Amino acid sequence: MNAAWLPLATLATSILAAVVIFLLPEESRRLRTGINLAAAVSKIILVALMVGRVSQGYQDTFSFQIVGGIDFVLRADALGVMFAGLSSLLWLCTTIYAIGYLEGAANRKRFFGFFSLCVASTLGIALAGNLFTFLIFYEMLTLSTYPLVVHAGTAKALAAGRVYLRYTLTGGVVLLLGTVMLYSLTGDHSFASERGLAPYLNDHRGLLTLIFVLLVGGLAVKAAMVPLHGWLPRAMVAPAPVSALLHAVAVVKAGAFGIMRIIYDLYGIELSVELGVTTALAIAASITIIYGSLRAIAQHELKPRLAFSTISQVSYVVLGVSLFGPFGTIGALVHLLHQGLMKVTLFFCAGNYAEELGIHRIDEMDGAGKRMPLTSIAFTVGALGMIGLPPVAGFITKWYLGIGAIQADMYWVVVVLVASSTLNALYFLPIVHRLWFRQGPAHGFGEWPKEQRLGRLETHGWLLWPAVFTAMVSIGAGLLAGLPFSPLDWATRVAIGEYLP
Amino acid sequence: MTWRFGLTEATFEPLWLTHWVLAATLALPILFGLLGALFSPRRTLPVALVCVPILLTGVLLLMEYQQAGLLRWQWQVAGVTVSLRLGGVSILMLLVTQWVGAAAALYTPGHLRLTNPGKQARWLWPLMGVLISALSLIWLAADLLTLYAALELMGLAAVGMLLLSGKPAALQAGMRYLLLALVGSLAYLLGVALILGYWGQLNLQALAEVVEPGPVAWIAAALIGAGLALKAALFPLHGWLTPVHESAWTPVSALHAALVVKASLFILLMLWNILLPSSLFAPRFVAWLGMLAIVWGGLVAWRSDSLKTLVASSTVAQLGYLMVAFPLIIGPDIPPLPKALAWEGFWLQLIGHALAKAAMFMAAGNLILATGESSLKGLAGTSRRLPLSLLIFGLASVTLMGLPPSSGFTAKWLLLQAMVMTQQWVAVVALLMGTLLTAAYVFRVFRYSFDETAPRHHYQPLAPSMDLVALALALAAFALGLLAHLPLALLQGGGV
Numbered sequence: 001m002n003a004a005w006l007p008l009a010t011l012a013t014s015i016l017a018a019v020v021i022f023l024l025p026e027e028s029r030r031l032r033t034g035i036n037l038a039a040a041v042s043k044i045i046l047v048a049l050m051v052g053r054v055s056q057g058y059q060d061t062f063s064f065q066i067v068g069g070i071d072f073v074l075r076a077d078a079l080g081v082m083f084a085g086l087s088s089l090l091w092l093c094t095t096i097y098a099i100g101y102l103e104g105a106a107n108r109k110r111f112f113g114f115f116s117l118c119v120a121s122t123l124g125i126a127l128a129g130n131l132f133t134f135l136i137f138y139e140m141l142t143l144s145t146y147p148l149v150v151h152a153g154t155a156k157a158l159a160a161g162r163v164y165l166r167y168t169l170t171g172g173v174v175l176l177l178g179t180v181m182l183y184s185l186t187g188d189h190s191f192a193s194e195r196g197l198a199p200y201l202n203d204h205r206g207l208l209t210l211i212f213v214l215l216v217g218g219l220a221v222k223a224a225m226v227p228l229h230g231w232l233p234r235a236m237v238a239p240a241p242v243s244a245l246l247h248a249v250a251v252v253k254a255g256a257f258g259i260m261r262i263i264y265d266l267y268g269i270e271l272s273v274e275l276g277v278t279t280a281l282a283i284a285a286s287i288t289i290i291y292g293s294l295r296a297i298a299q300h301e302l303k304p305r306l307a308f309s310t311i312s313q314v315s316y317v318v319l320g321v322s323l324f325g326p327f328g329t330i331g332a333l334v335h336l337l338h339q340g341l342m343k344v345t346l347f348f349c350a351g352n353y354a355e356e357l358g359i360h361r362i363d364e365m366d367g368a369g370k371r372m373p374l375t376s377i378a379f380t381v382g383a384l385g386m387i388g389l390p391p392v393a394g395f396i397t398k399w400y401l402g403i404g405a406i407q408a409d410m411y412w413v414v415v416v417l418v419a420s421s422t423l424n425a426l427y428f429l430p431i432v433h434r435l436w437f438r439q440g441p442a443h444g445f446g447e448w449p450k451e452q453r454l455g456r457l458e459t460h461g462w463l464l465w466p467a468v469f470t471a472m473v474s475i476g477a478g479l480l481a482g483l484p485f486s487p488l489d490w491a492t493r494v495a496i497g498e499y500l501p
Numbered sequence: 502m503t504w505r506f507g508l509t510e511a512t513f514e515p516l517w518l519t520h521w522v523l524a525a526t527l528a529l530p531i532l533f534g535l536l537g538a539l540f541s542p543r544r545t546l547p548v549a550l551v552c553v554p555i556l557l558t559g560v561l562l563l564m565e566y567q568q569a570g571l572l573r574w575q576w577q578v579a580g581v582t583v584s585l586r587l588g589g590v591s592i593l594m595l596l597v598t599q600w601v602g603a604a605a606a607l608y609t610p611g612h613l614r615l616t617n618p619g620k621q622a623r624w625l626w627p628l629m630g631v632l633i634s635a636l637s638l639i640w641l642a643a644d645l646l647t648l649y650a651a652l653e654l655m656g657l658a659a660v661g662m663l664l665l666s667g668k669p670a671a672l673q674a675g676m677r678y679l680l681l682a683l684v685g686s687l688a689y690l691l692g693v694a695l696i697l698g699y700w701g702q703l704n705l706q707a708l709a710e711v712v713e714p715g716p717v718a719w720i721a722a723a724l725i726g727a728g729l730a731l732k733a734a735l736f737p738l739h740g741w742l743t744p745v746h747e748s749a750w751t752p753v754s755a756l757h758a759a760l761v762v763k764a765s766l767f768i769l770l771m772l773w774n775i776l777l778p779s780s781l782f783a784p785r786f787v788a789w790l791g792m793l794a795i796v797w798g799g800l801v802a803w804r805s806d807s808l809k810t811l812v813a814s815s816t817v818a819q820l821g822y823l824m825v826a827f828p829l830i831i832g833p834d835i836p837p838l839p840k841a842l843a844w845e846g847f848w849l850q851l852i853g854h855a856l857a858k859a860a861m862f863m864a865a866g867n868l869i870l871a872t873g874e875s876s877l878k879g880l881a882g883t884s885r886r887l888p889l890s891l892l893i894f895g896l897a898s899v900t901l902m903g904l905p906p907s908s909g910f911t912a913k914w915l916l917l918q919a920m921v922m923t924q925q926w927v928a929v930v931a932l933l934m935g936t937l938l939t940a941a942y943v944f945r946v947f948r949y950s951f952d953e954t955a956p957r958h959h960y961q962p963l964a965p966s967m968d969l970v971a972l973a974l975a976l977a978a979f980a981l982g983l984l985a986h987l988p989l990a991l992l993q994g995g996g997v
Binding site for chain 1: 884888892915917918921933937940944952953985986
């Protein structure tokens, strides 16, 4: 039985929310909040339904023909549902956070309208059943993020928006070219097809490699792989919820997720290894990991440091994908989820410090743990997870990636992993040290740059609880990794599906 | 290839009712236009009521076409044979003309109410009616003389509408346009005379059977091509286009950019298809010019400081996409699959651009009217004060950029696929460059509009109909991306 309505309804929830928000007047704050939360919650319910259906072995598909030979396909498969689950869970947290963050700010209607469109695009990317549909939502994501990047309307924000477009639109054009060439060669090719592109290998080896380079090159822009990463640190000028969800999760993950789709569901992992493209990708990912970490150490402001850390961390996903073997795959898949949870926590906390205390630079953070204990605990959890310490979720990723590298006989990858963990510790531990062990304004030395008392607790409740929640989920995902429906369990299910068809 | 234009024998005779519907299609716009001059409506409702029967004739013809396939008419009038045909392309373009025309008509009352241009505004209505009738005739005509008459009528009505605003700049630009349009007509007429003298045929279908490649066909095609390229503002003969739009009224600009230039391009494609059935050089030449047009139009739009110049220059670039498809449609040695893809892409691009450009002119007109400034800098802060107009501009520009899920994207996809299959890599690069250039100039508009530091000043409130009409057009252009098979299915049926 095919429940075609299910993927469609999931996608429609946030598109409808966007339309309704655009229709409402700017002043109707309560109604907009209600719609936002209702849409986010119903989306989680729908995604949970999809998870249930997929675990029972169904692949609900919605499709119709656009023109001859080209279909629009939404399909709920295990990999897609995983990404959809991540984005819908974090959407709820970020919506709550954004409502608190933008309290009293201007242009909230525009913000939430485009925010919903972004999430709709992310969901479309997750559920796209072929490359054409993927491309549609991938470009939609670019367009709907632009108004959020330039939201502040300052000269700096507008300049960042211009850089952002320059990178992402060019990447989109390259991706379009690759997609058109692939369709011209093979016709419509569903992600669900079992055969991969192997039948074309003998006659079109060079062309297949070229198309792979175009596709992955286009996607690598959004995945912020070096040297195509320049837009991400600049885009940090956007409001904190945008940095948290989009630049830590949705946009960069859309690129990484796309690379996964290309390798696992389009080319097939055997063919990718045969073409030799995975080794090249592993090297590119390793360079990005090291380079991102080195640049992160050099940053003096909190958000840019987190941004460079994102650049480095997202490439773990790509690295895992390019290791041939089930453990590398599990590591990549599970990192897609874990990194999202931990990074969103870190960005929430960075936003809290900026809103409550006016802290933007790292050397202003001395002793903030005493003033904002819960936020600082959440930040510490996220930071330790990024370094890869148990029991936070990040440990599992690095463990599986390491085993995967050894199984694939790529020992240099282990060196990269160790080096990168050391670098992570080098740029995160000083912050943690400042938070808890330095004396600062909370101990009576100097004062905070711009302190506001936003709530009864250490800050506004709408800002605090999402950060605490995601921090707890990050620990939970690590501690309870053995339970069914945990990220690790689901990633294992996907990986088994890939390697044992 | 002539079957694609519906130049074949029809299976069925038109019913008597169809004759009347055809007559109504051609006569009603003029009739209602004259009524408009008499009553000079200031409200949207009467205009909407009048549009209904016109749109109804189009729907009836569509139903007739879907039942009977190709339809032909032929009459002897004073010794001259007038022949019409209703094929797939004809009905598609007829519908687009009627709907865009209706949108422009619905937009006009609000615009006139707010700008208050004086007495001569009443003449807009009959001119608009004549324009729609002439365009309808162009899509239907199947002989060279009727085509010429309709083309001339359309050109004169267009010049008249452009002159109406009465500003000195408009008069100067309009007179230049008139002069060039007449030169274009003359070149076209010379070509027709050559054809008539050599082959003695004016009927397109008969002509297609007797034409053989040779110097006569080449010279005739060159004359006709040059004349029509001038009228269609194809690069590098586009110099008159921007000044004309700079001072024209918004609904006039919308109609002109959406339909008038396309009509000349349509005739050009059809006649070359007959005269140069397997020429290698001519379509390639047009395609090279098209690539230059994409780059040049994009650069001019990028550098411009005035919103209307930006929108008008973008037409030059967008026509370039259509020119690039010429060798795929009428060139030799193109396999059937890429040819069919290019054919579909061509028309989808043309329709998508017609709808989106009309919407964009209206949105730009609204922004200019509301802010009272015609420069890009004057847009600062509009994202807060005029979000709807800006959203419409954005939707229209997504189509122009060719980003999904708009019709521009699906059209570009079809064209790209045809080009990749036939290994035309330069054209592929031009098309992709076009996307980036379009994004560059479109997002300049948004960069100014998102500026929050701008001083606030008074904005003129707009009539709701003005925004709603533009929104409907932009959404239609958008929706045709995913629903592309609806218009394209009509193109398939022509060759039964």
